[in-house]
Amino acid sequence: MGIARMAAAGLALTIGLAAQAGAKELRLSHQFAVGDLRHKVAEMIAQDVAAADVDLSIRIFPASSLFKANDQYMPLSRGQLDMTLLPLSYAGGQQPVYNLTLFPGLIKSHEHARRVNDSEFMQELETVLNDDDITTLARGYLAGGFASVDGCVTHPDDVKGRTVRAAGKGFEEMLAAAGASIASMPSSENYNAMQQKILQALNTSSSSFVSFRLYEIVDCYTPATDEALWFMYQPVLINKTTFDDLTPEQQQALRDASARAEDWYAEEAAKEDAASVEVFRNAGVEIAEMTEEDRQAWLDLAQESSFAIFAREVPDGQRWLDLATSVE
Secondary structure (H helix, E strand, C coil): CCHHHHHHHHHHHHHHHHHHHHCEEEEEECCCCCCCHHHHHHHHHHHHHHHHCCCEEEEEECCCCCCCHHHCHHHHHCCCCCEEECCHHHHCCCCHHHHHHHCCCCCCCHHHHHHHHCCHHHHHHHHHHHHCCEEEEECCEEEEEEEECCCCCCCHHHHCCCEEECCCHHHHHHHHHCCCEECCCCHHHHHHHHHCCCCCEEEEEHHHHHHCCHHHCCCEEECCCCCCCEEEECCEEEEHHHHHCCCHHHHHHHHHHHHHHHHHHHHHHHHHHHHHHHHHHHCCCEECCCCHHHHHHHHHHHHHHHHHHHHHHCCCHHHHHHHHHCCC
């Protein structure tokens, strides 16, 4: 090989290595199993970003393999983690207003959830996230219900004297007002806790009921139906500084991928409720349904407990409640 050709080959290799070195990898952490809907949302974003060919990739760490479920928000805020798909109420200890994203009866249906996602309430939540150096890429609400052993849960009287997991402070306050003892833990710990008889009942999403195989150990399932009480906001988040440091092409690829994933997330979330019923029924679990009267009993109790406590104890709490409940 001639000197000129060798020089050209060396230059091409140098440019190739420089381009490779300039590629950016983002780390995305979540608590969910690989087959879970939320993991599929993360995968969809990662695949679309890779296909955009903008020297950006996303490496997903599922099942709490990088950070534990409750330990993701602060690393994200500090730039120690790039991305997460997180039940936002898990960070209610850092920002009490996040507790409204899992509040009894606040979301009425999947269609209502979409309207809430586009509301002034969510716009103001975004400013709180931004102040913690976090921004939202894809929004999503999932419905859920109850599962239990030794009797079904449809009415507040059904939890009296039982130990229940609820996931969010608003639900915990409501359940405590109904006479339940509260055990707080992420959904990834529900199976072991119920298997060890720590829990007699629990709330979680339709997706988590299936992906964490709770149908193997419960006696009764009260799914999300037209009278659903439990909806939880679970967005895809990114550290804001990390996002701002991406090239315009990388930012656009991430926005485009996230918009597509958000639409799919909403469509699939609505299907998860009915699908979960079939899984539990096929496993021989009793299926119970909450009536309109049952739901109203829960809502009345929530007004006396969760809503009153939030308005009283959270700074500007009543204004936040008014914002969150103003969406028709």
